[in-house]
Amino acid sequence: MKHYIIIAALACAASVSAAEPDSVIIFERPDLVIVTENPSGTSIAISGSNDDGHYNYNFDSNSNNATILSNEGGLSLTRRRHPEFDIVVDGFDFGFVGGQAPSALDLEQGKSFELGILHVLGFRYINSHGNYLTFGPGIVWRNRRTTGNTRFTVSDDGIVGYGTYADGVTPRFSRLKVFSLQFPLIWSQKTPLRIFDTRLAFSVGAIANWNAHGSILTSWTDENGDKVKENITDFGLRRFSVDFYASVRVCSFLRIYARYSPYKIFTGSGSVAMKNFSTGISLAL
Numbered sequence: 001m002k003h004y005i006i007i008a009a010l011a012c013a014a015s016v017s018a019a020e021p022d023s024v025i026i027f028e029r030p031d032l033v034i035v036t037e038n039p040s041g042t043s044i045a046i047s048g049s050n051d052d053g054h055y056n057y058n059f060d061s062n063s064n065n066a067t068i069l070s071n072e073g074g075l076s077l078t079r080r081r082h083p084e085f086d087i088v089v090d091g092f093d094f095g096f097v098g099g100q101a102p103s104a105l106d107l108e109q110g111k112s113f114e115l116g117i118l119h120v121l122g123f124r125y126i127n128s129h130g131n132y133l134t135f136g137p138g139i140v141w142r143n144r145r146t147t148g149n150t151r152f153t154v155s156d157d158g159i160v161g162y163g164t165y166a167d168g169v170t171p172r173f174s175r176l177k178v179f180s181l182q183f184p185l186i187w188s189q190k191t192p193l194r195i196f197d198t199r200l201a202f203s204v205g206a207i208a209n210w211n212a213h214g215s216i217l218t219s220w221t222d223e224n225g226d227k228v229k230e231n232i233t234d235f236g237l238r239r240f241s242v243d244f245y246a247s248v249r250v251c252s253f254l255r256i257y258a259r260y261s262p263y264k265i266f267t268g269s270g271s272v273a274m275k276n277f278s279t280g281i282s283l284a285l
Contacts, residue, residue: 033046034046084125084126084127085123085124085125085126086123086124086126087121087122087123087124088119088122088123088124088134089117089119089120089121089122090118090119090122090134090284091116091117091118091119091138091255091282091283091284092116092117092118092282092283092284093114093115093116093117093118093140093257093280093281093282093283094113094114094115094280094281094282095113095114095257095259095278095279095280095281096109096110096112096113096114096278096279096280097109097112097113097114097142097143097144097276097277097278098112098277098278098279099260099261099274099275099276099277099278100273100274100275100277101144101272101273101274101275102162102272102273104150104162105146105150105152105162105272106146106148106149106150107144107145107146108145108146108147108148111145111147112142112143112144112145113142113143113280114140114141114142114143114278114280115140115141116138116139116140116141116182117138117139117140118138118182118184118186118282119134119136119137119138119184120136120137120138120139121136121137122134122135122136122138123135123136131187131188131189131190132187132188133185133186133187133188134184134185134186134188135183135184135185135186136183136184137181137182137183138181138182138183138184139179139180139181139182140179140180140182140209141177141178141179141180142177142178142179142180142276142278143175143176143177144175144176144177145173145174145175145176146173146174146175147171147172147173148171149164149165149171150162150163150164150174151163151164151165151171151174151218152174152175152176152216152218154216154232154234154235155270157268158234158235158236158268159235159236159268159270159271160216160235160236160266160268160271160272161270161271161272162272165220166220168222168223169220169221169222169223169228170220170221171220172219172220172221172227173217173218173219174216174217174218174219175216175217175218176214176215176216176265177214177215177216177217178211178213178214178237178265179211179212179213179214180209180210180211180212180241181209181210181212182207182208182209182210182243183207183208183209183210184205184206184207184208184245185205185206185207186203186204186205186245187203187204187205188201188202188203188249189201189202189203195250195251196250196251196252198249198250198251198252200248200249200250201248201249202246202247202248202249203245203246203247203248203249203255204244204245204246205244205245206242206243206244206245207242207243207244207245207259208240208241208242209240209241209242209243209261210239210240211237211238211239211240211241212239213233214233214235214237215231215232215233216231216232216233216235217229217230217231217232218230235266236266236267236268236271237265237266237267238263238264238265238266238267241261241263241265241276242261242262242263243259243260243261243276244259244260244261244262245257245258245259246258246259247282252284253283253284254281254282254283254284255281255282255284256279256280256281256282257279257280257281257282258277258278258279259276259277259278260275260276260277261275261276261277262275263275263276
């Protein structure tokens, strides 16, 4: 049988103006209820509910305002009476990078990864139907690496290709690094299903990227046994791209995500055709 707790503001009428209407808040199957009475008044603290295990309610008869905190994933920076709008830091991402690339380039996905924060400062709107919309800037850093006999090459006019090392040298690695400012718009929906006592939720959206910096670093050992590095930052990197994003929240602090971009990484008709695809995990405070 479902159990309900009803808190009526009428109980504290002495501390509230007679012009203000009574309010009723209903909690379905809360996890914990603490009622504290002392000479200064009464306070009530409620944690968790059937719809949101991270829901908290605090009421103090000495105060005209109740405080409701609700964590939908991410670090909440606001305290609000109605859970409709929030500011969050969310999505500490770690993933492996793959995608379209010539097989001869021999990029190694196990050594190619991305690190990022989906929302460095996110703005979230939450409605009463269990879904929410989050937008705001973030950052991502991607590294693609090969340790085989093939390396990235850059021509004098900035065209990116690939080729072999010079004769007599021992290859070490060749890698492409891109740092991007990202601007995600993510829609999320809760489901009735539960995993690890958390309602399963999925998210989809689009991420606009400003690819602010890129570099190609190649290293080898020459005939004398000396390590040599060649770093190039002036090449045809696409400055603006869009990723499509999807994730599933499997517990209160962990999501599994995937993101794909239909845009080529390099510009120029002669550059090697490469596109982004990554999968990984995302941590939320």
